[in-house]
Amino acid sequence: MARTRATDYDDKRRAILDRSAELFAEHGYDRASMSRIAEACGVSKANLYHYYKDKEELLFDVIRFHLEELLEVVEAVDRPDLAPEARLKELVAAILEAYRDADAQHNVQINGLRLLPSDRQAELKAMERDLVRIFSDAVAGVAPQLKGTKLLKPVTMSLFGMVNWHYLWFKSTGEVTRADYAALVSQLIVDGTRDLQAAPAEASRRVSAAE
Numbered sequence: 001m002a003r004t005r006a007t008d009y010d011d012k013r014r015a016i017l018d019r020s021a022e023l024f025a026e027h028g029y030d031r032a033s034m035s036r037i038a039e040a041c042g043v044s045k046a047n048l049y050h051y052y053k054d055k056e057e058l059l060f061d062v063i064r065f066h067l068e069e070l071l072e073v074v075e076a077v078d079r080p081d082l083a084p085e086a087r088l089k090e091l092v093a094a095i096l097e098a099y100r101d102a103d104a105q106h107n108v109q110i111n112g113l114r115l116l117p118s119d120r121q122a123e124l125k126a127m128e129r130d131l132v133r134i135f136s137d138a139v140a141g142v143a144p145q146l147k148g149t150k151l152l153k154p155v156t157m158s159l160f161g162m163v164n165w166h167y168l169w170f171k172s173t174g175e176v177t178r179a180d181y182a183a184l185v186s187q188l189i190v191d192g193t194r195d196l197q198a199a200p201a202e203a204s205r206r207v208s209a210a211e
Contacts, residue, residue, distance in 0.1 A: 013051050014065075016041050018104075021062045025104040029059060029112050059112055060120050066105040067127040073098040074134055084141030085190055091138050093182035095131075095163055100178070103167045110164065132156060143193035151198060159189055 019041045023032040034055055038048040052058045077094040079087055099106055113124055136156040140147040146155060162185045170181065 009051075016043075016048065016051055017058070017062050017065060020058045021066075021104040021108050024059065024062065024112060025107040029055070029108075029115055056116065056120075059108070060116055060124070062105060063109045063113055063116075063124050064127075066102060066109055067124060067131070069102075070095060070098050071127060071130055074131060078134055078138075080137070080141075084138070085186065088138045088142055088189065089182060089186040091135060092159070092163060092186050093179060096166070096178045096182050099163075099167065100172075106164070106167060132160070135159060139189060139193070142190050143196065145197060146193060149198040151196065155189065155193060155196070159185065162188070 016037070020032070020037050023037055023040055027036075032055070034048060035045055037055075037058070038045040041048065052061070073094050074091060077090050079090065082090065113121060116124070136152060139156050139159065140152060143152075143155070146152040166181065170176070170178075176184075
């Protein structure tokens with residue numbers, strides 16, 4: 001007979017994931033053994049194996065749950081019908097808010113994904129691409145001249161660079177709020193792309209192809 005799942009199974013699993021993320025972020029994936037994770041979670045090692053068979057599964061789920069939550073938040077607020085600048089600002093504000101209290105998970109996503117097997121990396125990278133696609137579309141809204149050019153991706157990834165690494169310096173008690181920073185990042189993208197055009201080399205290739 002299959003073992004009955006406890007009613008609080010999901011809550012306990014989530015607590016294990018959150019504590020594991022903190023250990024991975026603080027000590028590194030290699031040094032966070034299953035024994036150490038079990039001790040930090042206040043459960044026996046045998047009980048930990050009831051939820052996760054190995055550390056790889058833990059790492060995968062830490063990142064998967066984090067990306068799922070980011071996608072849910074971003075997709076919920078995305079409104080392509082808004083004015084382009086307003087849409088971009090809403091998206092940036094939403095993802096910055098989703099990062100609140102998720103520094104450890106975010107750190108693990110950035111530094112730990114490459115440690116997973118290729119098939120599991122592929123699944124998580126597909127989720128990352130979904131996030132990038134949404135933001136790329138919003139960037140193209142404020143800078144339509146970049147749509148279809150090789151510049152759209154680097155501009156979009158520059159935006160992610162500004163929001164993904166903010167946790168290294170941002171202080172919730174500081175003078176700049178998350179909303180302030182969302183407005184700043186959005187304005188930098190809007191102002192920085194206003195006169196940005198496709199690189200001359202790209203334009204030359206299009207002319208050659210037409211000839």
